[in-house]
Amino acid sequence: MSRYLAATETDARPAPDRRRTLRQILIEDFFYGPGAILCTLLLCALLAIAAWKLLDWALLDAVFGPTETLDASQACRAEDTEGACWAVIGDKLRLILFGLYPYDLQWRPGLACVLMIALYALSVQRALWRPALAGIWVVFLVAVLILMRGGIAGLEPVGDDQWGGLPVTLILSTFGLGLAFPVAIALALARQQRRFPMLQAASVGVIEFARAVPLVVVLFMASVMLPLFLPADWQVSKLLRVLIAFTLFGAAYLAEVIRGGLQAIPPGQYEAASALSLTYAQSMRDVILPQALRIVIPGIVNIFIGFFKATAIVVVVGIFDLMTAAKRAVADPLWQGFGIEVYLFAGLIYFVFCFSLSRFSARLERDLARDRAS
Template identity: 45%
Template sequence: MSAAAVRSRVQVSAPAERPSPLRRGGLASRIRQGLFNNVHNTVLSVIMLVVMGYVGWHTLRWAVLDAVWHADDAAVCKQAAGACWAIVGEKYRLILFGTFPYEEQWRAFLAVVLILVLSIASGFRRLWSRRLLLAWIALLPIVLVLMLGGVFGLRPTGTHLWGGLPLTLIMAIVTVAFGLPGAIFLALGRRSQLPAIKALCIGITEITRGLPLLVVLFMAAIMLPLFLPTTFRIDKLVSAQIAMVVYFAAYAAEIVRGGLQAVPRGQYEAAEAAGLKYGQRMRKVILPQGLRIVIPALMNDIIRAFKNTTFVSILGLYDILGATGAATQDPQWVQFAPEAYLFVFALYFVFCFSMSKYSESLSRHLSQGRNY
C-alpha cells in the first residue's frame, strides 16, 4: 500500500479540549480550604479564633492601652490596670550598663554602638572586604580601652564593675572570635592521622561536651587558679571567658567535623592531585565548602553561645539578665519585674532573630549553583 493510501485512511483530528487546571485562589480561599473545609474544622477554628481574640484583646489592653509608660513614682503604676513600662525608663541605666560608674556610662554606650555598627555592616555582603576584617580586629582594643579606661584621661574601671548589655556583647563576640578557630583546629585534629593529636582533640571535645556549662564555669573560676603560681591572680571575667570559649569550641568542633565529612571525597582527591599541601588543601578547598554546608547549624550554636552568657551571673558578673535582676530588687518597683524581664526578652529576641535571618540569607546565597 502506498504512503498516500495510508495517509488517506488515517484520520487526523485535533485532541479534544481539556479543562484548564484549577487555579489556586487568594488568601481567603486558602483560609476557607484550610480552616473551614468541614464541620469539625469550622467548629475548632471558631473556638480558637474566639480564644485568640479574647487573649489578644486583654493582652493589648494590658500591654498598650492601660499601660503606664512614664512615671516618677511606682505608686502611679500600682493604681493602673495595665503594664508598668515606666520601670524600664526608671531603671534602664542599671539594666543596660549594670554597675558601670554612672558618670562613665557614655563609654559603655559608645562600645555598644561600635559593636552594633560593625555587626550591622557585616550583614551586607557588598561591604565584605579586608577593611571590614581590620575594623573588627581594631574593635577589640578600642572596646577594651573604653571599658577599662586608665589611658587618655579615662577613669580606670575594673572588670568587676562591668555589666549589662556591654558585658553580654563583649563575652559573646570574644567567645565566637576565639572559639570558632579553636573548633576548626579541634575538628581537624580529630581527623588527624597522628594518634597523639587525635586522642588529645577527642579528649578535649568529649570531656567538655559531657559537662554542663555551669560546671565548666566553676572549674575555670575555682580550679584554674590552683594550677597557676600563687603570685598570679586571674581575673574572674577572664576565667569565665576562657570557659565560654572552650565550651563553644567543643560543641562547634563537632559541627565543623560534620561539614568536613559532608564534602565529597572527590574534592579531597582533586586537591591532592593539584599538588596542594595539607594546609593549602584545607584553607583553599575543603574548609570553605565544609563551613558553607554547616552555616545553619553553626549559627544555631552561635545563638546559643550568645544566650549562654547569662550563666556568668553565678560568678557574680552582672550581664544584662543579672543586671535586670538587680534592678528589680528596689522595693518600690519589685512587683513590676515581669515588665523589665519582658524588655530584656525583646532585646534577646531582636538579636537572636536577626542572627537567624542573616544565617538563612547567607546560606541561601552561598548555596546557589551547588548540588550538595
C-alpha cells in the same frame, strides 16, 4: 514494520507555577471543609480575645510614668491600675543596660554597645567580606575594650568587676565565640588526623570533656582552679577567666558541628584536591572547609544563639550580665512586684539579637544556594 520511532524535537515546557494567591491559601489551608472552618473561626476568636487582653494590659491600662499627684511607683500601685508598669523600665533602664558601671561614665559602655552593633551590621554585608573586614573587627574590638576599661586617652580606669548589663553579654558572646571558632576548626581537623594519634587523642579529650560536664562546672574551674596553676604574682581578671571558659566550651560544641560538615564532603573532593597537587592546608582552605561550613550553617548559628543566651549563667561566678542586672533591678524594694515588665524588656533584647542572627542565617543560606545554582 520498524520497532523504532523517530525522535522529534519539541520545545521545553516551562516549570509549573507553584505560587498561590491569598484566596487559594485561605481556602486550601484554613477553610477547606466544615471542620476546618469551625476550628479556624474558633482559633481566630481565641487569638482575638488574647490579643485584646494583651493590648489592654500592655498599653491601654499601662503606667508609663508619674502622674500629677503620684510618683511612678505610687501610680503603678494605685488601686485603679490594672495594666503593666512600664515606668520601672524608665527608672531602672541604666541599671538593666549597664549594671554597676559608674553612673557618670555610662556613656562609655553605651558607645561600646553602639560600636559592637555597628560591627555586626557591617559583618552581615557580603559585599564587605574582604580581608579588610578583619582589620575593622580588630579596631572596633580594641576600641570597645578601651572604652570599657579606660586608663588611657584620658579615660578614667574602671575595673571589669564593675562592668555589667548588655556590654558584658555582648563582650562574652562576641569575644568568646569569635575566639572559639578558629579553635573549633583546629579541634575538628585534629580529630580526623589518624596519622597523628596523639594529636587526635588530645582533641578527643578536650571535646568530650567539655561536652560531658555542665557549663557551670567549666566556669567554676576557670574562676577558682585556673589561678591555682598560675604564678602567685599573676593576676588574671575574673572576666578574662570566664571568657577563656566560654571559648573552650563553645569550641568543643562547634568542633563537632564542623566535623559533621567535614564528614558530609564526598571523598571525590579530597581526591580532586590531591589531583591538583594541593597541599593539605591549601585543600582545606580552598576546597573542603568552604563546602563543610556551608553545610553546617544552621548548626553553627544554633550554637551561637544558644551561647548568646547562656551568658546569663555567669552570675554564678559573680559577673553581672544583662539578665543579672535585670534581677538586681527587680530586687529594689520600691519596685517589688513588677518583675514581669523588667524580664519582658530583657527578653525583648535577647529576642532582637537572636532573631536577627537567625534571619541572617536564613538569608545567607539562600544566597549561597543561589550562588551555587548559578
